[in-house]
Amino acid sequence: MSGSGAQTPVPAPRASGAAVAPSAITHLGPELVERARALIALYPERRSALIPLCHLAQEQDGWLRPEAMVDIASLVGVTPAEVYGTATFYDMLHTEAVGTHVVAVCTNIACLLGGAAELLEHAEASLGINVGGTTPDGVITLEEAECLADCDRVPCVQVNHRYVGAQTPETFDRLVADLRSGARSDDIPSHGTLVRVRRTVGLQADREQVAAERAAMADAQAARAAAASDAKGGAS
Numbered sequence: 321m322s323g324s325g326a327q328t329p330v331p332a333p334r335a336s337g338a339a340v341a342p343s344a345i346t347h348l349g350p351e352l353v354e355r356a357r358a359l360i361a362l363y364p365e366r367r368s369a370l371i372p373l374c375h376l377a378q379e380q381d382g383w384l385r386p387e388a389m390v391d392i393a394s395l396v397g398v399t400p401a402e403v404y405g406t407a408t409f410y411d412m413l414h415t416e417a418v419g420t421h422v423v424a425v426c427t428n429i430a431c432l433l434g435g436a437a438e439l440l441e442h443a444e445a446s447l448g449i450n451v452g453g454t455t456p457d458g459v460i461t462l463e464e465a466e467c468l469a470d471c472d473r474v475p476c477v478q479v480n481h482r483y484v485g486a487q488t489p490e491t492f493d494r495l496v497a498d499l500r501s502g503a504r505s506d507d508i509p510s511h512g513t514l515v516r517v518r519r520t521v522g523l524q525a526d527r528e529q530v531a532a533e534r535a536a537m538a539d540a541q542a543a544r545a546a547a548a549s550d551a552k553g554g555a556s
């Protein structure tokens with residue numbers, strides 16, 4: 321569901337694939353880097369924070385810029401190509417520029433029966449772009465989506481992953497006008513902002529307890545593997 325346009329080249333690593341010092345981070349802002357480090361601290365392994373950090377970078381830039389991917393790679397200790405490879409797997413992460421508002425029209429079966437194809441056709445005509453395109457003013461990117469899990473309000477439309485209810489061609493045009501004028505900025509922030517609330521407390525789980533449970537799990541796995549191996553040996 322990523323936007324259209326020229327393919328973004330895979331960002332080149334800064335130093336032969338090796339993680340660089342966090343002080344070398346050049347694109348992500350200081351406040352964001354601080355939040356990134358707090359997120360990384362929640363995980364036993366730095367690379368587990370890769371996707372949350374991609375969302376942070378999207379919050380800053382609206383999409384995942386190549387230079388942001390290089391910074392994320394440095395922070396989590398992987399190569400930029402790994403960040404790119406992971407990001408391109410997920411619909412919510414955009415490795416190409418998108419508008420400040422990504423409008424997704426569901427065309428899955430319930431919505432299709434409720435007029436989604438006609439709505440999408442109207443959206444393309446009224447915005448002057450094809451699906452996957454962005455309006456010249458950079459405000460709207462139009463996407464066609466699979467089921468958005470709001471099948472009783474069809475055709476279902478989301479803007480920046482917020483439900484805006486079933487739309488007709490008329491209400492769709494009003495919605496776009498409101499997005500352009502900023503009238504919906506309270507409930508629909510710019511693309512990339514998932515939430516406006518910030519975590520104010522650390523990890524609630526007891527780290528020692530988590531470590532003990534992981535160790536017990538590993539022991540149980542090893543015991544099961546050994547039992548399976550014994551059973552195989554006895555059968556042969």
Ligand code: FES
Binds near residue numbers: 426427428432470476
């Ligand atoms: S089919 Fe459109 S939201 Fe489920």
